Amino acid sequence: MKLYFEAEKFLKQSEGNLQSKVFNDKNLKSNPKHIYALVYSTLKYKEYIQQIITKSKINKQLKISNELLALLIHDLLFSSRGRIESGKHHIKDSFLANKTRLQAEFIKLKLKYKVKSVDQLPTVEQDDETPIRWFRINTIKIDPERFFKKHKLNLQPVSRFQDLTKPGLIYQDDHIPNLYGVHPKEKITTSTEAYKLGEIIIQDRASCFPAYILNYKDEHSKIIDACAAPGNKTSHAASFVEDVVYAVEKDSKRVGILKQMSEKATGKNKKKLIQVLHQDFTTIKPEDYEDVTGLIVDPSCSGSGIFGRAMDEETKNSDRLEKLASFQFTIMKHALSFPGARKVVYSTCSVHAEENERVVVDLLSDETVKNQGWTLADREVVLSTWERRGIEDEFMTLTRDSEVIKKLAGGCIRTIPKEDGGIGFFAACFVKK
CATH class of the missing domain: 3.30.70.1170 (Sun protein; domain 3)
Known part of the structure; x- marks a missing residue:
């Protein structure tokens, strides 16, 4: 199982050249060629593997990551060997207990696409995970x-x-x-x-948008990055401020990565420029940070804008999207409650309106948020040269005035995966009147 555990982390990573990442990793115990071949092929058939996961509902039984599950299904059903790597492990045993059901779903999949073998399935070659x-x-x-x-x-x-x-x-x-x-x-x-x-x-192009939007034609001496790990957006934000960026992260493992990234980005001379706070952002008392004037909020999302995930049925699951949107609304409403804040940028790496425009609409409709004086910024200060804006139809629940709708959508930006040179992304800029 060691091969799968080592391959798992590369399947989770969305940015960068797969071959470089695998062969430059000096900590691998397994043969890098085997890991690369496994991850490459799993990405190649990922759309079909996800269909089998969804249809069989095996992810409801096995408490392992979707990436590890995909690797195991690949070797059982999509590889020429048709077996899991040798060696005993309780995860392998639990997985193989579902072998008959998985094979049945695989047969249905081949019938659906009218093919007799795996190599006849239409695929997109995963020459690289990112075009740039x-x-x-x-x-x-x-x-x-x-x-x-x-x-x-x-x-x-x-x-x-x-x-x-x-x-x-x-x-x-x-x-x-x-x-x-x-x-x-x-x-x-x-x-x-x-x-x-x-x-x-x-850093992916689109993930550079939030910090730049927050600081465009505006100066902040203190800001908060509410969901900071791994720290790319944090370090970008720090390049604009003179005083401090409070980088908030509740997960203990991700805090370690965040600290490492922050120290590398700032060095010894400016080590106080980024202050890492290991806590849940929603538990922070806004009155304790009255001098914070800007915030970046990039909460957990479906990740549907990341290469290979846009077609995953799991990212389109309405119940999951509803739960994510509820969390996103909660964390954003908390960010908008900071007394000194005058600008807050909300972003996700999702392509779904449920997590993007609809969260924005719900916030703009909230009485507390309205009473605080928050609205969306004008396009002129939200990366005005970028053509793709928010989906206008999603703002029709707020008003029927076409000019107002256009203006609201202009306060948001979108990117299309790969077509725009990187991941699919969404950002909206809230400003206080």
Whole structure:
């Protein structure tokens, strides 16, 4: 089972080149070639594996991650061997107890798609998980001019990210300062010296939007990142403020990652720039942070904008989306209650309106929120050059005035997975009148 446990973490990671991540990991006990082949093939058939998980309801019985379950189903049903790796383990035994049911669902799947074998199933080749590798120059540590002089990347500039068709090219983003894109096979990874020094942050393009929107034409000396781990948005936010970013995270394991990322991004000279708070954001008393003027809220979501998940039936489960939306509403309402706050950015890596525009509409309809004077910002201060805005029809429950609807939708932005050079994303900017 060791192979599956080691492969599990790579299936969970959404950003970066799979091959680089696997072969650069020096802590692996299993053969990297075996791990890469397993994860690559599981991603290739992920849509079909998820259908079997949903139909068989095996995820209701086995208390293991969806990623680990997908790897086991792949080897049992989609691999040429048709068996789980040798070795005894209670998870393997529990999984194989459902073998007959899983094989029955597999037969139904092949009948559904009118194929006789796995290799006849239509698939999208998982050559890479992301069309572009994005990295942000960390201006806390180094300015762009000095960075390029120091590291001598020798990359040819292109005017559009769509032109990054091969290694050796670089694109400077039109929307976010100090953000650059390169081909996924470019040798800029977590093993790169600049990354180890904290001079660059490997971060998806869309996840750079919240910090930039929060600080666009606005100055904050103290802000809160309400759901901070792993810390990419936190470090980006810290590059705009002079005083402090309070990075809040309740999960103990993720707090460790957050602290490590924050220390790398700030260094010894500015180690107080990011203060990590290990607690549930909703338990923080707003009156204790009266001087906080801006907040970033990026709560747990379905992750449907992440590559490979948009087609997962599990991400479209209405009950799950309803629970997530309820949590998202709660944490956002708490953020809007901070007395000194004048700007709050809400974001998710989801493509579903239930977690995005509908949460925004529910907040704008809430009497407490209305009485506090919150509304959506004008498009001019919410990445105005970005074309994809919120879904206008979702705001019709608030008003029938087409101009008002357009204005509200303009206070939100969306990205489409891969088509916009990264993950699917949503952001909305609340401002206090």
